[in-house]
Amino acid sequence: MLSLDIPMSHSRPDLGRTSQILIVEDEEIIREMLVLALEEEGYEVTTAPDGRTALGLLQDSESDRRQFDLIILDLMLPQVNGLDLCRLLRYQGNPVPILILSAKASETDRVLGLEVGADDYVIKPFSIRELVARCRALLRRQGAARFFTPTGNLPVPQMPVLQFKEVMLSPQECRVMVRGEEANLSPKEYRLLELFMSYPRRVWSREQLIDQVWGQDFVGDSKTVDVHIRWLREKLERDPSQPEYIITVRGFGYRFG
Ligand code: CA
Numbered sequence: 001m002l003s004l005d006i007p008m009s010h011s012r013p014d015l016g017r018t019s020q021i022l023i024v025e026d027e028e029i030i031r032e033m034l035v036l037a038l039e040e041e042g043y044e045v046t047t048a049p050d051g052r053t054a055l056g057l058l059q060d061s062e063s064d065r066r067q068f069d070l071i072i073l074d075l076m077l078p079q080v081n082g083l084d085l086c087r088l089l090r091y092q093g094n095p096v097p098i099l100i101l102s103a104k105a106s107e108t109d110r111v112l113g114l115e116v117g118a119d120d121y122v123i124k125p126f127s128i129r130e131l132v133a134r135c136r137a138l139l140r141r142q143g144a145a146r147f148f149t150p151t152g153n154l155p156v157p158q159m160p161v162l163q164f165k166e167v168m169l170s171p172q173e174c175r176v177m178v179r180g181e182e183a184n185l186s187p188k189e190y191r192l193l194e195l196f197m198s199y200p201r202r203v204w205s206r207e208q209l210i211d212q213v214w215g216q217d218f219v220g221d222s223k224t225v226d227v228h229i230r231w232l233r234e235k236l237e238r239d240p241s242q243p244e245y246i247i248t249v250r251g252f253g254y255r256f257g
Pocket of ligand 1 (some may be wrong): 025026027074075076077
């Protein structure tokens with residue numbers, strides 16, 4: 001089961017309510033420092049020490065209509081990494097502002113973070129005053145946007161079913177149907193397929209797939225990807241030696257469709 005290290009508070013869905021911030025960070029010292037600084041600013045703060053707990057909280061927030069106004073997101077997290085979490089939220093149509101807080105300082109990392117839908121990117125080590133100021137700016141923008149939305153928070157749309165030819169993937173149910181029959185995929189195979197189907201025809205290198213599906217903690221080599229692709233093809237393709245779904249792009253990697 002998921003456990004929270006700070007009890008959840010209930011929302012007051014009026015426009016004048018206290019802004020709610022979710023901090024997703026596995027380093028306890030940073031987490032506590034952020035909680036202190038943000039609570040001092042008058043925000044309500046909830047924390048999650050890993051990606052999966054954060055997902056649980058965000059899913060709860062959909063059902064009881066509690067909604068976070070801002071997420072501060074570390075990238076290197078246990079279980080579900082920050083990039084995946086960010087990508088998933090955007091894919092689900094969740095418009096919550098996201099500020100990535102990461103030790104990954106390269107331009108590529110920053111661009112990638114913003115490309116998957118983050119609104120701001122702060123590099124560790126960071127100045128707490130600057131971070132609080134950036135949070136305030138993001139919340140101000142969010143507040144201004146909400147002012148023009150008569151119902152307050154935007155509804156979170158249902159995750160659409162992904163379909164290509166005879167393969168159908170339902171993210172809501174984590175189910176895959178192939179030619180009308182349920183396919184029994186391992187979690188990694190499912191994750192690979194979901195990624196492929198979310199970005200049809202996009203070419204992925206093995207390293208990118210490892211990053212997306214296995215995450216930062218992966219130990220092993222890119223052969224792992226090939227093995228999983230082979231298993232996945234056996235479950236999807238009519239003829240795995242002549243694949244029509246997962247296509248090898250010679251010298252680059254794989255694409256779907
Ligand atoms: Ca971390």
